[in-house]
Amino acid sequence: MAILKVIEVLANSNKGWEDAAKNAVAQAAKSVKNIRSVYINEQSAxxxxxxxxxxxxxxxITFEVK
Incomplete structure (x- = not known):
């Protein structure tokens, strides 16, 4: 059985929401391993x-705790 944890991250971009989401995952991946999924909770501009x-x-961002 896998244990999953969820963290909430805010990110931005001057290109678009997709790029902002990519920035969130890239930044989180610097300190969080085993990222499984990302859920866009809110968008604003x-x-x-x-x-x-x-x-x-x-x-x-959902990741597996090992």
Whole structure:
């Protein structure tokens, strides 16, 4: 039986939400091993002069505890 743990991570990108999610996983992977999945909990963006300038995601990352 595998033991799984979930952490919540906030990340951003100026390219898009997909890139922000990739940034979250890449940053988490520096200190967390055995990442199994990522769940996009929330998406938001900041707007400047009528244009989106920053994409933000709140993700839940699931990993196996060994």
């Amino acid at each position: 900041t707007v400047d002069d009528g244009k989106i300038v920053d994409y933000r995601v709140n993700v839940k």
